[in-house]
Amino acid sequence: MSVLDLPDPDEWRRSSRFAAAAIVACIGVALAYLGLGAAASTCGDYLTLAVTIGFSAFLILFASAVLLIMLGRTTSRTVSDATGFTVWPDRRTTALILAGSVAAIPSLLVFVVAAPLGAIEFAQTRALQTVWAGAAAVALCTVMYGLLLAWRRGGIxxxxxxxxxxxxxxxxxxxxxxxxxxxxxxxxxxxxxxxxxxxxxxxxxxxxxxxxxxxxxxxxxxxxxxxxxxxxxxxxxxxxxxxxxxxxxxxxxxxxxx
Incomplete structure (x- = not known):
């Protein structure tokens, strides 16, 4: 029996619905951000445009990675030697996730700095300028730490x-x-x-x-x-x-x- 013909465990039957919903949600939010950024740029608000481009790139690349996984378009990568048998994540999916994470860093950094100053169009209230900026700072540190670990370990x-x-x-x-x-x-x-x-x-x-x-x-x-x-x-x-x-x-x- 080919590895592709192996039956799924019963508990996995609903996971494809969750993946499809995640893809639709990511694309919808990404398009909304792009529209917001494009509208802001017509008024000379290029900081908002920069933030939305990075966020949108992250969401689209993440959705692309999930789509590859959901469609089964991944490829097994294995290493077998005297120390054991290692299975690595699909190369293309890994590249998409890492590229999305890198794309998010400049946008997060701009948001952390500019949002508290009221320079981001969709963060005009005091709560958004503080809470969202704080959340973005945490996300920025998390993404950078995750990328560092991925680099040290040779993958995700x-x-x-x-x-x-x-x-x-x-x-x-x-x-x-x-x-x-x-x-x-x-x-x-x-x-x-x-x-x-x-x-x-x-x-x-x-x-x-x-x-x-x-x-x-x-x-x-x-x-x-x-x-x-x-x-x-x-x-x-x-x-x-x-x-x-x-x-x-x-x-x-x-x-x-x-």
Whole structure:
């Protein structure tokens, strides 16, 4: 069975509706911002135009990344060596997310500086000039910190499996845990909403969530069944360091029992 033909877990059925709604919302807000900025520029308000261009670019690039994921137009990137089997996010999706984040930085910076001075058209009230400016400052620091971490880690995240460990890395954190600590591999998180997630339920009652499985493998089901297979079959884990894991993933040869 091809990895593209693997069945989705039942818990994932509604995630496509959420992705479609996110795309529509992002495009709608981006167009509204562009219209606002264009109108402001006719009056010589180029600071507002600069802010809206950056915000719109971020939203459009983010929506494009989500669209690629939703349509299954992603490509698996894997590395198999003596240290383990690593799955990386799709290259194009990663580029869109990073480009959108970079595009947002100048706009956030302009907004943080200019909004409190009343120089941004859509932030004329005192509350917007203070609360929004503060929120933008937090967002600016978050984006810059996330980009720094992405640069240091060589990407926005990865999942690495070894015979002994599972490593889950994203832009926020880096976590590693032993297979023996995992009591179940599920497709639904109890602690928070996580569409198309691979959820490792741990012996201490907590959960480790590998989010957005479809950014790693088209559709995401391949990553779910990959992790679940090696959790259920410890005897197969040597494949993770001897070069056989990529073939198993490509052919979708996993234990699909629940």
């Amino acid at each position: 995240g990865h999942v690495k499996l070894t015979p002994a460990m599972i490593e889950n890395v994203d832009v926020r954190s880096e976590r590693a845990l032993e297979w023996d600590d995992v009591v179940d591999v599920a497709a639904h998180a109890e602690s928070r909403r996580a569409p198309r997630a691979v959820v490792l339920r741990l012996r201490d009652g907590s959960e480790e969530i590998i989010g957005m499985a479809d950014i790693y493998v088209p559709g995401g089901a391949g990553l779910y069944w990959l992790v679940r297979h090696y959790w259920k079959h410890p005897g197969d884990r040597e494949e993770l360091v001897d070069g056989r894991a990529p073939k198993r993933l490509a052919e979708g040869k996993f234990d699909l029992s629940t």
